[in-house]
Amino acid sequence: MSPRTPGADLPEHPDSLWRSPEPERSYDVVIVGGGGHGLATAHYLAKNHGITNVAVLEKGWLAGGNMARNTTIIRSNYLWDESSAIYEHALQLWEGLEEDLGYPILFSQRGVLNLAHTLQDVRDSVRRVEANKLNGIDAEWLEPDEVRKICPVVNTSTDIRYPVLGATYQPRAGIAKHDYVAWGFARRADEAGIDLVQDCEVTGFDTDGDRVTGVRTTRGTISAGTVALCAAGHTSVLTDMLGIRVPVQSHPLQALVSELLEPVHPTVVMSNAVHVYVSQAHKGELVMGAGVDSYNGYGQRGAFHVIERQMAAAVELFPVFARAHLLRTWGGIVDTTPDASPIVGRTPYDNVYLNCGWGTGGFKATPGIGSALAHTIAHDEPHPYVAPFTLDRFVTGALVDEHGAAAVAH
Amino acid sequence: MTSTHRAPEGGRIDRATTVEFTFDGQTLTGHPGDTLASALLASGRHRVATSTKLGRPRGIAAAWAEDPGGLVQIEEPFPEPMLLATTVELHDGLAAHGLPGQGRLADVPDSARYDAVHHHADVLVVGAGPAGLAAALTAARAGARVALVDEQSEAGGSLLSGTDRLDGVPALRWVAAAVAELAGHPEVLHLQRTTAFGSYDDGFVLALERRTDHLGAAAPKHVSRQRVWRIRARSIVVATGAHERPVVFADNDRPGIMLAGAARTFLHRYGVLPGRQAVVFTTNDSAYDAALDLHRAGVRVQAVVDARPEGSPRRREECEHAGIRVLSGAVVTGTQGVERVTHALVAPFADGEVGAGSAIACDLLLVSGGWNPAVHLFSQTRGRLRYDEALGAFLPGEQLDGLAVTGSAAGVFDLAGCLADGQRVAGAALGALAIPPAGEDRLPTAPEPVVPAAPLVLWRVPDTSGAEGSTSFVDLQRDATVADIARAVGAGLRSIEHVKRYTTIGTAHDQGKTSGVLTSGITAELLGIPVQDTGTTTFRPPYTPVAFAALAGRDRGRLFDPERVTALHEWHVAAGAVFEDVGQWKRPRYYPQPGEDMEAAVLRECAAARTGVGVLDGSTLGKIDVQGPDAAVLLDLLYTNLMSSLKVGSVRYGVMCGVDGMVIDDGTVLRLAEDRFLVLTTTGGAAKILDWMEEWAQTEWPELRVHCTSVTEQWVTLPVVGPRSRDVVGTVFPQVDVSTEAFPFMTWRDTTLDGVPVRLARISFSGELAFEVYVNPWYAVAVWQRLLEAGRSYGITPYGTETMHVLRAEKGYPIIGQDTDGTVTPHDLGMAWAVSKKKPDFIGKRSFARPANSDPLRKQLVGLLPVDRQTVLPEGSQIVEFLADGRLPPPPVPMLGHVTSSYRSAELARPFALALVKGGRSRIGETVHVPVNGTLVPVEVTGPVLVDPEGARRDG
Amino acid sequence: MAELLRTHPLEGWSTRVERLPDTVRITVEPYVAMVDVRLGAVPAEASAALGVDLPTTPNTWVPAGTGRAVWFGPDEWLLTSTTEAPEELEARVRAAVVPLGGSATDVSAQRIGLRLTGARVRDVLAKGCSIDLHPRVFGRGSSAQTTLGQAGVVLLALSDAGDDHGVLVRSSLAGYLADWLLDAALEFTTTPAS
């Protein structure tokens, strides 16, 4: 897998993508949410388990939520064993995904730098690198001069407010083109006979004891053998309909792009202390994001002061960005959990699976969670990769607390 | 090259002054008042750029921000990527070149200044065209606080591009008078060169003012180059005008093809003839003005091609009177020419069918497909748009509170209507704000409007070229065509968002200003559904691109994030301290003497504290004054241990947990009186813990009579540490009996120094005999110097945070946030003794009883001693089981925990570490391995307290 | 009794501040005693004991002896005095309010005062203060706890013309704020400092 040159033009999409079928009245599996996770789950249900009597219900347009709004960073260098296992599983699938999907997803393993700016950042970074190495994940700690070699535009001078003290580096990490990924999964699922049903909002559920028997939608009631909820920021809207309590909060998260620029930024840089993350996408635009807005919000927009602060951080860390231009800003809805790890697995309903709480990790997990959730549905048994992420952990206290490693969010 | 295409007269340029600029390496001239685009056109140059994907020549196609063609890279005075030639004001020394698609960033930092200003207005008017000026005048005359912003270099809007008259004289005289009148109102802020680029909640509009760009090298360095105005308006009037829209046909992208209205702008505003031989292709009446004006200016107008079957009888008559041929029921089906259009291919058009055509020679092809109101700010404010079938455009579809759209942005296209509507909208805004209108609010009289012939909504001309739409460009910047939209629809896409992503239309520099509505129209046509159902993609801020640095403003360099310093900072700097960032604080990390590295300095500082006396600036510790009859009750609820039993005059260490039972902070508590405590927090925890205490006190237990006040900066805290600390403190504060008996450990005493109150506390974070000195920072320097003087004979040594850390780690005292990570309970830290069993409840208590808390494999704080007595384990290192063969098994390797703190100890004469280890306390005495740079370092697990475990030293 | 030397965080700034034009004058006002007062309600005896009617209108201040009483919250005020020592002020106020269920805390060194005068002061403040400082809205007697640049401040309107403002800032942030103000005022200086 050779990294593509930034600036290369985008490959064409295929001439045929998916049908727009009328929903059937019954499916073996109904996936609620036609974003990356829902589409990937559909693909792997068909590919790995031969389950194709499946519908993916999308209230808007396919992959129009967070999948269309994220900053496309892919990495697996998480702190805890449970997290790094599922993200590394995903990363390995990413490495073969272009072939699997027959779609040019522009997966570019250009590496990710997580900068450290304080002594505690350094400790946290070394801790994570050492844990990654023992888990077989490519990771290294770089001194500032090595950071400069990989990304020369990073300001590594020592007289800035928060000098770069070093960075963790995962060479296999990178970016991909989000729409292409989603459409690749959608096309494969559609080819397998799975119905991708757009403009189909779930309005309620019919239940019978411990089972959900039907999914009520704006396009009629659909009965389902198994229901998988893959609604990301809108998860609570669905679980409220089912009367399931889930410790998820939905927050706005903004991102932005610049105009197309000649290649200046060969990798992905993330900084927690100065708070910005940046990559230069294939066409040449700088893609950036920052922290979540503090309040709950489903508005797919945030406050502009967050963008201004992010710009200050960008110019501080990358002085040459001063006259790059902000071209477009937008927002998504991230579903966050108390321990910054996802919730995947069983619910109080026997035939309903939950997949939510990915926070800022959803995109990079896409193939990993898709395959693990498909396995879970097919075998009616949580796949080992998702087993630690039960809803029950909040009761027992066995959290997978990625806040502690908070040097890396996103 | 001379200005071959400059009209002999007219335009708002300063013809008396000539400025020289460079484009694509060629030296050209123009005049102040020109844009780069107008100067290029005046030189006969249409072609500016080469398209990004297909490499096709592209030229200037509009006169302002909606131009999809003329992207340039600025090189001088400072490199700036991707601007539109139409919006770059000309100045001496400007150097630019056309862009093939990617801009180039400077490789040196930008030294220009940028800033932001908050502004408050009763009425903000965006756009100083006729409607906006009328609105601003009405509001200003009523005495309202008015802000008027306009993106052009001068006011007038569409009036700058035409020959309108008001009160029988040129309309620009009224503009000048209006501007002068506004300048006379003290409460009016009128900004030109200022683009309102984003509209947000509650009347918040962001506008970018380009303050010095037009001055070139003469721009003053101490004035910001660009300024972001953060305008909070009680009422907003959007008078942003409309963008002309092209009609799509084959080879519609050649240089020399331009929007009809733009040609008028170039003629009237800049005195430029954009061509010598023109064909005008239109679907509506407005383009006839361009044809007639150009004709009058000496351009040979070959034909007006009007797609409407009947055209416009009245306008036809005007043209025929002028000798201009009008072809009604005809369209332009294609063009010829490479570097520049040479022919327009014109054919009859009826019922959607194109007949046989002919070529008409031209070097300028003007196009008008109608007008799209600039509804960006309205839409950004989440106003709903409605599709107007007659105009073929999206218009504001609802009333918003506090934001009104007027003029052509609201679909009002005649001058009299714009003036009246601007006045009406401003009047309504004043009414809503309860500001009485002025008695006199006269507007000039515009000629009676003539009702235009109905426009034809035509998105594209059927492609008869054989290219099947592949040269019919919808988005010139993305090289996206009708064929691309057709492919997208053919691939199964139904949503306009999918079509946008498939084709990339609207994602380039212009964000779809001309292409967006075309795409909706063409997509709807291909899908056979109404345009209203297709809708538009979302209008996202910013309206036009904004430089990162402008948004960063002054929050750069020193001002990026505040530095907090203690009262002794200057002393530390003078003493050569190396600083550490702790949150926003600058703390001395160590004080190297000449020739010393950190290790040597820290070993020296540690030795001084353990064997003589050291002194630390501990002022950054958070301090909270907790007062009131129920102060002790609150502390009992928030600390894991009992604070109510603390005696006045005494000190107790305490731990706080979150409701989840995890440690969030620790520190000492001084009971100052029955109803008063001084709570000390960690440096990083100061703000967080005050918030925490206030949250509980206000929201949960408002009945408690207790108040918390930050006093972090009210007291400097100076720990004097070491066996000789008693001598030093006793010398400086002779009124205090510093003997162990009179002043026991964990007590405090008040005294004075030259009349200034001082508090002393027997608190030790090192295990040594130690006194903390608290004094008002006004006297910090004086007290610090007294301590140093008194300690000179004992070799008193100032030490920094690094030594503080070594000393505390040797005693096994954890640092919250370093030795904990939000997953650690007091029990994990070996502090069960600090968890009250008497109190019925405190924050976190219930969580201790959760199943995961009784897991024997929980990580616990222990000490580690590298067996080789040499290796300083890197902090963060992971710990694995002892591996007899000295080799790591293949991954995944189970991990036992990690090193949280690690230092070289002068006292122990060996390195040591603290670590969180699974079941750590049960492993004391075992050997485990730590991988360090590829080798496994054997380490012995010990208890966390490595120096003076019996605590013999604390009393000296 | 020997005087113990006093210093304040902006000792080193005087020469830079002196270069400012009359339109933006910055004066450091250090060593003012200040006490944070809490009192659930403001009974008449509190006013009598304190010698000032504590303002109950949010975001206002009133003169109080040689100092001021500034509204900080529905049950919180800042009392200042330019003549009393910090500990004297705290003791006096504590004696007055503790019997009424209140509390008082010496915060003299928590903040340092700056005074900004001149015709351009509002323009300087507007570069980092989001609240409306127009004299119609923020005339003499107005106060606000808000943010200036990235520093929390207390703003006091000292004139009706909007050309005289008091600014209280956390002592540790005084250097930042002084830097920020000088930078903000740069465009109003005729000969910009290097």
Add this chain to the structure above:
Amino acid sequence: MQLIACPWCGPREEVEFSYGGQAHVPYPDDPGALSDEEWAHYVFFRANPKGRFAERWKHSAGCRRWFNAIRDTATYRFERVYRLDDPKPVIP
């Protein structure tokens, strides 16, 4: 950036405030009497509606007072702001 009306200080910019999540979630009277599940719900589980939400805010950069608000999480519009000792308003 929104204006939020502090019940005491009046409208101020959003950046002056900090967010406190769902309102009206009282600390349990006797945490020791709760099951692990009930306790977990108090500690970790908060409502997350799309639409009106009663939530807590603090005017951190101003008077430092907590207050409650009814805000629509879809539009972000504040419909009511009320003091902690006010009952939760009923909005038709």
